[in-house]
Amino acid sequence: MVRAGSITYPFTFASGQLGRTPTWREAVGGARTVAVITSRPVAALFPEVLRAIAQAGPRHIVVEVPDGEDAKTLGVVDRCYQALAQAQFTRGDLVIALGGGTVTDLAGFVAGTWKRGARLVHAPTTLLALVDAAIGGKTGINLSSGKNLVGTFHQPERVLADDTVLPSLPARELRSGLAEVIKCGFIAEPAILDDLPDPARTVSQQSERYLRLIEMSVRAKAQLLADDVADRGPRRHLNYGHTAGQAIETASGFTLRHGEAVALGMVYAARICELLTGAGGIVCDTRDVLTRVGLPVRLEAAVSFEQMWELMQQDKKVSPGRPSFVLSPRRGTATLTTMPERTTAQAAFDDVLRPG
Template sequence: MAEEPVRPVPRTVVVRAGSITYPFAFDSGQLNRTGTWREAVDGARTVAVITSRPVAALFPEALRAIAEAGARHVVIEVPDGEDAKTLDIVNHCYQALAQAQFTRNDLVIALGGGTVTDLAGFVAGTRKRGTRLVHAPTTLLALVDAAIGGKTGINLPSGKNLVGTFHQPERVVADDTVLSSLPARELRSGLAEVIKCGFIAEPAILDDLPDPARAASQQSERYLRLIEMSVRVKARLLADDVADRGPRRHLNYGHTAGQAIEMASGFTLRHGEAVALGMVYAARVCELLTGTDGIVSDTRDALTRVGLPTRLDATVSFEQMWELMRQDKKVTPGRPSFVVSPRPGTATLTPMPEHTTARAAFDDVLRPG
C-alpha cells in the first residue's frame, strides 16, 4: 500500500567531532526560507555560496533566500560532479574569495552533493587556515554521509581524495525536499551509504529500505528514518575519532575497493554504485579469510532490493583495482585497515588482503562476465 506523504516534524541530530559540536538540523522546506539563512549567516559580512550550475538551476529559491539573509553574497559556480574536485577548481575558488575580500569571519555555504561539500569544505578549511562553513546537502549521499564529519577531498590523477583536510561545518541544513528532484540512480547511490551503515552498525536499516523507483515524496517518512539512523551511526563512530584512526574507519566499509573501482571506471560509476561493488568484494574477502558462507549473499540481497549493482560490468581489471587500492591513503601495509562485516551490524578491521586472496575475491564476485 502506498505510504501517505506525511510532512515530518523538524528534528536535529547533534554531531560531536572531538571538541566541536554542531547541529544536523532537519526541516522540510527550510532551504528556501530566509529565516534559515539569517540564523546561519550570524555576523558574517559576506557569504560565498559554492555550487554547480545544475544545482543552482534546481534551487533558485534557496539562492534567493540566502541572498536575502542580510549579508553581501557571491555565488561561485564550479563544474558539476567529480570535475569540481581538482586543485585548479580549488584555486578558482580561492581567487573568487579574494576578489570578494572574504575574511575568516565570513561564511562559505556548500550547496550541492558530495562533490560540492568535499570541495567547499576543503576551500573553507584551507583558506586563511580555516573559514566558517555551512553545508546544505542536496543529494541523499551528501545528506547521509558527505556533509557530516568534516572530511574534505580533492582528487589527483593518481587517486581519489588524495588531498584533503578535516574541517567541520558549523551546521548542516538538512532538507529532505531536495530528494524530490533526484533521479533514481542518485537515490540508489545514496542508499549504498545507508546500506553500509546497516552492515557496520545498525542492521534495522536493512529491514526498512525504500524503493528508489518510486517518488521519494511518497516515502518521505522512511527516507527521514533512514537518514536519521545513518547520521546517528556516523556521528557515533566519529565522535571520539575525528582523525580516522579508530572506529571511524568502519565507515570505510566497501570504500577501499569501491573508490579504486570508481576511479578505474573513469567515474562512469556513481560513488554509491562503486561502494556497493566494494561491499560485495569486502564480503567475499571476509568469507575467504574466515571460511564463513552467506556474507556475499546477504550483501547482494540488500543491494539488489534497491537496484544497486552487485557485479562489475565496467571495464575494470583486477590489476587496475589492486594498484589503486594500494595507493589508498587509509591503507598501511601490515596494519589492520581493511574493513569487513562478518554479519550485519558488526564491523572489524583486518590487514589489507594479500595479493592471492585479493585476486581470488575479485575473480569470485567481481570479474565481469
C-alpha cells in the same frame, strides 16, 4: 547534534528550510561576506535557496563549479581561492556548500584551507551528502593517482538538512545515496536493512521511510566519529566498501557513481570476509540487499583487478605497506583488518566482481 571531538554542531532536519530567509539569517550570523559554492545544475534546481541566501543580509557571491567529480581538482580549488581573494574574504566570513558530496568535499577543503580556516555551513542536496559527505568534516580533492588524496578535516558550523530536495533527484543519484545508507546498516544499525525503500515507488510516497533511514544513518555515523575525528579508530568502520569501491570508481573514469562503486566494494569486502573467516552467506546477503534497491553487484565497467589493486595501494588510509580493510562478518558489526595478500585479493575479485 553531531559531536566531533571537542566540537559540537547542529544537524537540523526541517522540510523546506533551505528556501527560507530566516534559516539563512540565523546561519550567516556576523559574516560580512557569504560565498556559495555550488554547481550549475544545483543552482538551476534550487533558485529559491539562492534567493533566500541573498535576502539574508550580507554581501554574497556565488562560485559555480563543475558538476560531479570534475569539481574536485586543484584547478577548481584555485578558481575558488581567486574568487574569495577578489571578494576580500576573511576567516570570519562564511562558505556555504550547496550541493551533493563533491560540492561538500570541495567547499569544505576550500574553507578549511582559506587563511587556515574559514567558517562553513553545509546545505546538502543529495541523499549521499545528507547521510555521509556533509557530516564529520572530511574534505577531499582528487589527483590522477587516486581519489581524495589531498584533503583535511574541517568541521562545519552546522548542517541544514531538508528532505524536500530528495524528489528532485534522478533515480540513479538516489540509488547511489542508498549505498551509503546500506553501509551503515551492515556496520552499525541492522534495522536499516529491514526498512529499505521500494524502488518502484516515488520518494514522496515513502517520505516517512526515507526520514527514518536518514535519521538512523546519521546517528550511526555520528556515534562512530564522536571520539575519533582523525579517522584512526572506530570511525574507520565507515570505510566499509570504500577501499575497493573508490579504486573501482577511479578506474572506471568516474563513469560509475560513488554509491555504485561502494556497492561493488561491499560485495568484494563480503567475499574477502568469507575467504578469511571461512564463513558463508555473507556475499549472498550483501547482494540481496543491494539488488533490492537496484544497485549493481557485478562489474560492468572495464576495470581490471590490476587497476583496482594498484589504486588500492594509493588509498589514503594506507598504514605501513598495506591498506586497512573493513569487514562486516554479520549485520550490524564491523572489524578492521589489513588488505589480504594479492592472491586472496585476486581470488575474491574473480569470484564476485569479474563480469560473466
